[in-house]
Amino acid sequence: MKNNIEELLNKYFEGETTCEEERQLRRFFAKGLVPEHLEVYRPMFAFLGKRRKPFRYYLTYSLGAVAATFLLTIGVSNVYRHLSPSVSSYVVIDGKQYTDAALVREQAKAAFHNVSFSEEDVFVTLFE
Known part of the structure; x- marks a missing residue:
């Protein structure tokens, strides 16, 4: 396994790895059992292996932003309506x-x- 990972690392730095081989490298460095001489590569593959946030995360914050904008618009229009002078002459x-x-x-x-x-x-x- 150790030689296999070192071969994959060499292929990776030569730019010859496939997507599956790169996933294998990320999985290897995500596990806790990394040999000491390969420990220097862990931050690089940990960064590359970070998961994207789920769709629900973006949906929640997007809907929250829309709701906040809507409430702010209503609040500003109500304040403006009450503070604006009367337009009719009397x-x-x-x-x-x-x-x-x-x-x-x-x-x-x-x-x-x-x-x-x-x-x-x-x-x-x-x-x-």
Whole structure:
């Protein structure tokens, strides 16, 4: 067995091994009974022989990421909706709120008309 493994190692470093022979090397170094003079190769074959994570592992973390993104999106949209200012215009007349745009425009014009001054009023006020 020892000579067989050494022959496989030589073939491996020459690039002449088959996939089955490489699996045999990985299995040999994965076992605990490795001769001391071959111990230097154990880390290399242990690294190459690492198993891939199962599909369930990736599926679990992918679904978790999707759920977290979904919840974050819902949370941000709710916060934005509550903090965004109201887009409708309104006017308060005698304690009542009116949102009709025509009424708001009419009330604004009336308010500006009530506070407007003529040129004569402006000069009188400036030179008093």
